[in-house]
Amino acid sequence: MRRVYVQIDDDNSGFIDLQELNKALQLVGIRIPGYELRDLVEAADRERDDKIDLEEFKDVRIQIYFVCYFCNL
Numbered sequence: 001m002r003r004v005y006v007q008i009d010d011d012n013s014g015f016i017d018l019q020e021l022n023k024a025l026q027l028v029g030i031r032i033p034g035y036e037l038r039d040l041v042e043a044a045d046r047e048r049d050d051k052i053d054l055e056e057f058k059d060v061r062i063q064i065y066f067v068c069y070f071c072n073l
């Protein structure tokens, strides 16, 4: 879990931002529209700093599975 997070965190800032999340999703072959990506981050980003920490990332992961379920990936 933490290893996945560290891999996504490209610049090792300790947070995952929108660009990093987008890149990670593309790497695993998931393409979602920008607005949906923003929704994902906004829904998980409890601190409203446009960054996702490890705790918040767990929520994003659940949501991504949810999105993928509906787009049949």
Ligand SMILES: [Ca+2]
Pocket (backbone or CB within 6 Å): 009, 010, 011, 012, 013, 014, 015, 016, 017, 020
């Ligand atoms: Ca980062």
